[in-house]
Amino acid sequence: MAELKHIFARFAAIVSEWAGKPVIFILALLSVVVWGLTGPIFDFSETWQLVINTGTTIITFLMVFLLQNAQTRDTRAIQAKLNELILTSAAENRFVGIENLDEEDLKHLDRLVEKAAKSRGEEAENGQRENMPSAKSRLKQKKRRIVSAAPSKSDR
Numbered sequence: 832m833a834e835l836k837h838i839f840a841r842f843a844a845i846v847s848e849w850a851g852k853p854v855i856f857i858l859a860l861l862s863v864v865v866w867g868l869t870g871p872i873f874d875f876s877e878t879w880q881l882v883i884n885t886g887t888t889i890i891t892f893l894m895v896f897l898l899q900n901a902q903t904r905d906t907r908a909i910q911a912k913l914n915e916l917i918l919t920s921a922a923e924n925r926f927v928g929i930e931n932l933d934e935e936d937l938k939h940l941d942r943l944v945e946k947a948a949k950s951r952g953e954e955a956e957n958g959q960r961e962n963m964p965s966a967k968s969r970l971k972q973k974k975r976r977i978v979s980a981a982p983s984k985s986d987r
Contacts, residue, residue: 840904847901850894 849855866883873879914927929940 840900843897843900844904846894846897850898 863883866879870879910930916922917924917926929937932940
């Protein structure tokens, strides 16, 4: 069973990557155009309409499962990376695993984080006002950094 899951995961990843390429969109668009152009040949019959309806329905139905599988795995991988960053940084470890909270708890946590960010921003702003250079001097410093980072004529 584990081998089957692995095969499906690889298949889903390959198909979802393949399906997102521009050439696949162009092929799908051309298929629809060809189907549309054959309408007069088949006298716009019910069978002619059934071909496109059945084909698109089957493809859409199967792609939903493949794309959902790939997206779920990507989300889990990103979440694991974020958890690792949280654990190895000065961030609060209480944020590890919050993706499992319900919607109301997430909204509440979001409000708390926003409030903390505002208060920390105000504290930092108040502490830096004394040491803050003027806008003119910051602009001059920025220009110096840009000029010094730009390649000289001898570098070209």
